[in-house]
Amino acid sequence: MTASKYFSAALRRKHPSPHARLPLSPASTEKTLKLHDLVLFGIGGALGSGLFLLTGRAARDLAGPAVTMSFAVAAMACLFSALSYAEMSSRLPNSGGAYSFSYAGLGELPAFLVGMCLTLEYGVSAAAIARSWASYLADAVPFLPSWATGVDSQFSFLAFLLVAALSVVLAMGMREAKWVINISTILYALIVFIIIGFGSFNVDPSNWNPFLPFGFKGVIAASSAIFFSYVGFDEIATMSEEAIDAARTVPLAIILSMLAVTGMYIASSLILTGLVNYSQLNIDAPFSVAFRSVGLPLVARIVAIGTALGMTNTAAVSLAAQPRIFLSMGRDGLLPRTFARSTRTSTLLCGAIVSLLAAVVETQELADVVSGGTLLAFLATNVTLLLTRTRIHSQTSKVPTVIYSFVVASALCGLFNKLAASKALPSWIFMVVAIPACLVPALMLLFSEFEGGEDVERSPPAFLCPLVPLVPLFGTFTTCFLLFQLSQKALTALCSWLIVSSAAYFMYGAHNALLANEYLILHESPGDGSYNSFDDLAMEANSIASETPSDEILASPQETVEDP
Known part of the structure; x- marks a missing residue:
């Protein structure tokens, strides 16, 4: 293969059609998921991971009581992307999620990289949640040995066992697994309401002073760190092929689950910082330790046990989504055909890999890298929506160039802000260079022929994102900006992952893709x-x-x- 052919292969796009992909087997395409199943799937996928895994660290080290503002900022950034996800899910209701969107809008190599980022978001996040689950279980059952929980040990047998057991349950099929997820999500929501209810009677308002101990810089830094909290709504898209009336129910479930999770995050984090001074928060088990410190040991024990239940559910949702990404990539030829044959095989294989990862890798070493992968997947979805609408309505070929210019400018804006915050660059560069670099292409895009073309869409999807191009533009900017607020170590690890993934594509995917x-x-x-x-x-x-x-x-x- 010559360099020009590799380049053409990397950017070839897959026109959406049922004949362009290998469908799931009849047993796994049974449409059993209703709207309430999808909403609970999204809530269960997001609620446990962020609230009990990252809130303590974000409040103590980054934002203080203003962590509630950080959750609101992260929610706003996610809402823009959620609306883009909703429209693209209505246009392409299949199990590939952001991977399939990118294949249709950006090209084969970008889609492959997005698929590997989704592996970070789903597979690696399941390992992180399992590790934190073991830590919470240690708090609820103190006599467990350290080698089982991983509290004072590098190895965590319980984390390994959780992922392995969930993988076996999920391999039985979604008809059975959905009942487990639905029931545990409802029980977990009750735990959150217990936190809000009992906590509201025991808060000390003096703990909220100062409210912004780290300034707005801390709020933004915490927003990037807790972006992982909202991983979940996008997992709904991977269930599209098993959803009833997916073009309508999947977008609606994405929006409803996003709104529900945001409200619970903000209320719970406000209660947490009101119970205990932010500087005294426990990172591993913030809520249970906080309730114990205010003389409510029974509530603390219930919270610890309930948290373990919720994290079990969150890990299950992530483990359900991951095999469907690999299945979509496998039937497109970008991964070995084994992944395209059965969700059961893919589920068990992914479960084996994730269980080993959960057993030996510390949670915090995973969380920031997962956030980076999530941000890239959201970025790809926003850009794909802009390009999709452009190809439908616009009569000029210059708009895609402006879109890509805006992506680069947004990334530079985030980079300059990080350098200015670390005193590596003077702050005026951020104001004079970075912000105008984003505004100019944005204004060009807004005044382009975005909605003025004569080519009207014949069959519009059931859900259309409002205020296009404003919403996906904001989604693009916020994801790029937050990406560069991650630690240098996390960004380095993410770049390394993308380089390795690119090498895998050129060695295998480019030659074996069905589009070839x-x-x-x-x-x-x-x-x-x-x-x-x-x-x-x-x-x-x-x-x-x-x-x-x-x-x-x-x-x-x-x-x-x-x-x-």
Whole structure:
């Protein structure tokens, strides 16, 4: 493969069509998830991880009582991306989530990298949650040995056991697993209401003074750190192929779960910093230790046990989402075909990897890297929505260039802000250079022919993001800005992960992608477009290639491989 062919392969885009992908097996495509299932799935995926894993550290070391503002800022940044996710999920209701969105909008290599970022978001976050779950269990059951909980040890057997057990349950199928997730989410929500209810009668308002001990810089830094808290709403998109009326229910579930989680985060964090002075917060188990310090040991024990239950649920949601990303990548040919054959195989394989990771890696070493991967996935979704709307409505080819310029300018804005905060650059550079660099392309985009084209969408999706391009522009800016507020160690680890992922793509994905076979993509398959296996799909491609004249293939409107 020459360099030019590699470049073309990296940027070829997958036109969305049911014939362009290998569907799930009939057993796993049974549509069993209703709107309430999806909402509980999103709440369960987000609520435990951020509230009990990161709130203590963010309040004590970064923002103080103003951590409530940090949750609001992170929620606003997520809301912009959530609206973009909602529209793209309505346009492409399949199990790939942001990976599938990126494949249709950005290209093959960006999609592969987004898929690997989602692996950080789902698989690695499940390991982080399992590790924290073991720590909370140690607080609830003090006689457990350290080698089991990992509190004073590098190894955590309980974290390993949790991931392994959940993987086995999820491998049985979503019809059975959804009941486990729904019940545990409801029970966990009751624990949160107990925190808010009992805590509201025991807060000391003096603990909120000073409210901004680290200034607004601390609020922004904490917002980036707790962005991991909102991981969950995007996991709903991976359940699209198993959702009833996915084009309508998935976007609605994303918005509803996002609003519910935000309210509970803000209220709970306000109670936490009111119970105990922020400087005295326990990082590993902030809520249970705080209740014990105000003379409520029974509530503290209930909170500790309930937290372990909630984290079990959060880990289960992440472990449910991860195999579906690999399955989508596998049936597109970007990962080995084993992942495309069965969700059960993919679930067990992912579970084995994540369980080993949970056993030996410390939680905080994972959290910031996970946040970085999440931010990149959100960034890709916002940009994809902008490009999708541009290709539908705009009559000028200059708009995509302006969009990419805005992404670069937003990244520079975040970088300059971080350098100015660390005194590496004077603060005036941030005001004079970075902010105008973002505003100019944004204004160009707003005054472009974004909505003025004559090409009207024939079949609009069930959900359309409001205020486009403002919402995805804000989503793009906030994700880029927050990305550069992460630690240098986390950014270095994230860059290393992307480099390794790129190498894997060029060594395997570029050669084995289904889009590499033009005949398969350009021609509509006969019948209902379903195949029993990956091999049947390849045989169909070869049959089309040998029987169909080239001029007929090129004239087919069904699918197009869009090279740069």
